[in-house]
Amino acid sequence: xxxxxxxxxxxxxxxxxxxxxxxxxxxxxxxxxxxxxxxxxxxxxxxxxxxxxxxxxxxxxxxxxxxxxxxxxxxxxxxxxxxxxxxxxxxxxxxxxxxxxxxxxxxxxxxxxxxxxxxxxxxxxxxxxxxxxxxxxxxxxxxxxxxxxxxxxxxxxxxxxxxxxxxxxxxxxxxxxxxxxxxxxxxxxxxxxxxxxxxxxxxxxxxxxxxxxxxxxxxxxxxxxxxxxxxxxxxxxxxxxxxxxxxxxxxxxxxx
Amino acid sequence: xxxxxxxxxxxxxxxxxxxxxxxxxxxxxxxxxxxxxxxxxxxxxxxxxxxxxxxxxxxxxxxxxxxxxxxxxxxxxxxxxxxxxxxxxxxxxxxxxxxxxxxxxxxxxxxxxxxxxxxxxxxxxxxxxxxxxxxxxxxxxxxxxxxxxxxxxxxxxxxxxxxxxxxxxxxxxxxxxxxxxxxxxxxxxxxxxxxxxxxxxxxxxxxxxxxxxxxxxxxxxxxxxxxxxxxxxxxxxxxxxxxxxxxxxxxxxxxx
Numbered sequence: 001x002x003x004x005x006x007x008x009x010x011x012x013x014x015x016x017x018x019x020x021x022x023x024x025x026x027x028x029x030x031x032x033x034x035x036x037x038x039x040x041x042x043x044x045x046x047x048x049x050x051x052x053x054x055x056x057x058x059x060x061x062x063x064x065x066x067x068x069x070x071x072x073x074x075x076x077x078x079x080x081x082x083x084x085x086x087x088x089x090x091x092x093x094x095x096x097x098x099x100x101x102x103x104x105x106x107x108x109x110x111x112x113x114x115x116x117x118x119x120x121x122x123x124x125x126x127x128x129x130x131x132x133x134x135x136x137x138x139x140x141x142x143x144x145x146x147x148x149x150x151x152x153x154x155x156x157x158x159x160x161x162x163x164x165x166x167x168x169x170x171x172x173x174x175x176x177x178x179x180x181x182x183x184x185x186x187x188x189x190x191x192x193x194x195x196x197x198x199x200x201x202x203x204x205x206x207x208x209x210x211x212x213x214x215x216x217x218x219x220x221x222x223x224x225x226x227x228x229x230x231x232x233x234x235x236x237x238x239x240x241x242x243x244x245x246x247x248x249x250x251x252x253x254x255x256x
Numbered sequence: 257x258x259x260x261x262x263x264x265x266x267x268x269x270x271x272x273x274x275x276x277x278x279x280x281x282x283x284x285x286x287x288x289x290x291x292x293x294x295x296x297x298x299x300x301x302x303x304x305x306x307x308x309x310x311x312x313x314x315x316x317x318x319x320x321x322x323x324x325x326x327x328x329x330x331x332x333x334x335x336x337x338x339x340x341x342x343x344x345x346x347x348x349x350x351x352x353x354x355x356x357x358x359x360x361x362x363x364x365x366x367x368x369x370x371x372x373x374x375x376x377x378x379x380x381x382x383x384x385x386x387x388x389x390x391x392x393x394x395x396x397x398x399x400x401x402x403x404x405x406x407x408x409x410x411x412x413x414x415x416x417x418x419x420x421x422x423x424x425x426x427x428x429x430x431x432x433x434x435x436x437x438x439x440x441x442x443x444x445x446x447x448x449x450x451x452x453x454x455x456x457x458x459x460x461x462x463x464x465x466x467x468x469x470x471x472x473x474x475x476x477x478x479x480x481x482x483x484x485x486x487x488x489x490x491x492x493x494x495x496x497x498x499x500x501x502x503x504x505x506x507x508x509x510x511x512x
Contacts (some may be wrong), residue, residue: 034428041306041308043308044304044305044306044307044308045302045304046301046302046303046304046305046333046372047302047303047306047367048300048301048302048303048367049302049367049466050299050300050466051299051300051466052297052299052300053463054455054463054464055452055463055464055465055466056461056462056463056464057464059316074466077302077367078466081450081466082452082464084450085340085450085451085452086452086454086464088273096290102318107379107496109498110303110375110379110496110498111303111304111305111333116302119366123363123366123447124447125447130418151511151512152510152512155510155511155512159509159510162503162506165500165503166443169509175288181512182512184507184508186497186499186501186504187497187498187499189497191267191379191380191381192337194337194340194341195341196311196337196341196342198337198342199310205312206312207309207310207311207312208308208310208311208312208313208338209309209311209344210305210307210330210334210337235507235512236499237499237500237501237503237504237507238498238499238500239272239498239499239500239503240366240498241443241445242364242365242443242494242495242496242498243442243443243492243493243494243495244420244421244493244494244495246440247418247421247493247495248440248442248493250418251423251440251493252440253415254408254411254415255407255411256407256411256437256438256491
């Protein structure tokens with residue numbers, strides 16, 4: 001490639017999060033970077049889009065660097081739509097989302113704003129990768145992630161990601177020499193077992209906090225959860241054709 | 257089944273929407289109905305969940321009927337979590353979501369709050385169906401839908417829906433005798449081509465409205481879009497294992 005690739009960077013923790021600042025630094029070494037990211041944290045937003053309110057999107061400078069940055073009032077999926085349709089002068093060669101503060105393995109791909117941004121780019125025909133580090137702390141250390149994020153991004157640019165697929169990359173919170181490598185995985189079969197925390201307001205009204213614990217029922221050694229627990233970076237190829245093709249024959253036997 | 261089935265009803269247009277009121281009436285003829293639905297419209301919420309704010313959930317009576325109803329401040333996915341974990345005395349035999357005012361065919365399954373409620377139930381191991389009518393008007397006529405919603409629901413209860421799959425049902429906005437039947441389909445390959453509407457506030461600040469048009473690239477005759485355009489009710493079996501299994505081999509050739 002003569003011209004440097006145009007890379008769109010976004011996330012769901014907000015444009016000031018250390019995870020996206022680390023991602024921007026890595027991408028500046030690989031291509032021309034435009035950032036369009038939410039002006040506030042948007043974790044757990046799934047694939048929400050803003051259809052009942054207006055959006056704002058404004059240039060911003062947060063730190064020194066060659067990147068161009070915009071901050072947007074919407075969800076991660078809104079940011080990608082806005083970037084592709086309004087901000088960028090040409091279609092980006094790649095969209096990267098993250099680095100998320102916290103895991104997006106297994107079923108969390110469904111709840112994740114980080115992955116919804118990547119999936120939105122994929123729907124619009126732009127190759128895309130979501131990156132997450134298994135450390136939800138704001139001051140998480142992203143230095144170990146750098147090598148893997150760069151390597152996977154360079155592979156995606158040279159090899160291409162086929163239409164209809166985006167990549168979900170999770171990085172274990174291990175020291176550099178404890179990480180054993182990269183494993184291509186399938187999404188583990190897991191879910192969140194809710195445990196709502198019921199409280200009373202100072203005015204006597206009941207309210208709840210959603211909490212719970214992740215339960216992985218899947219004992220397969222080819223899953224993202226298994227890879228991460230065993231010190232590997234996991235890559236799951238994710239598709240947005242959600243058809244359960246294997247169920248079509250059975251449904252055609254119903255009396256409809 | 258001796259005991260009447262326990263049916264959880266929810267939606268994304270809010271608990272007072274005519275679509276859910278119609279769905280409740282249909283379900284009252286089939287089972288014992290508990291409604292846990294959002295207190296306001298939640299369209300386009302995708303699979304958002306509320307992790308940065310509190311939730312409230314309170315009993316409510318909206319119209320006469322045997323159903324028990326709760327209104328919840330959260331998203332459709334929150335409502336399902338709340339219902340299963342806090343409200344219901346036993347696991348429901350089925351969760352139905354809708355009837356949505358407007359289509360949720362093709363890629364809209366990703367953006368849809370209606371479908372995210374059904375998918376959340378599926379993740380928690382509860383058989384689930386999302387119903388949508390191709391008429392986004394508040395005063396849409398749901399009488400033609402009744403027969404199909406009842407028939408599909410009864411089939412789901414007698415035949416069962418296997419673990420890991422939920423159903424996405426769309427009903428064309430046709431007259432009763434114009435509907436040709438029910439077709440089991442795959443999700444059409446389509447996307448939204450954005451066209452942001454840029455405006456200026458009274459204070460001179462730029463803002464945007466997200467708008468756009470749906471583009472279906474898929475000419476297959478086995479898709480939900482084709483079925484709906486040709487007067488059929490579409491059923492797409494939807495899975496939440498989003499792994500693109502066909503891409504795993506190729507990714508394993510990358511230099512990682």
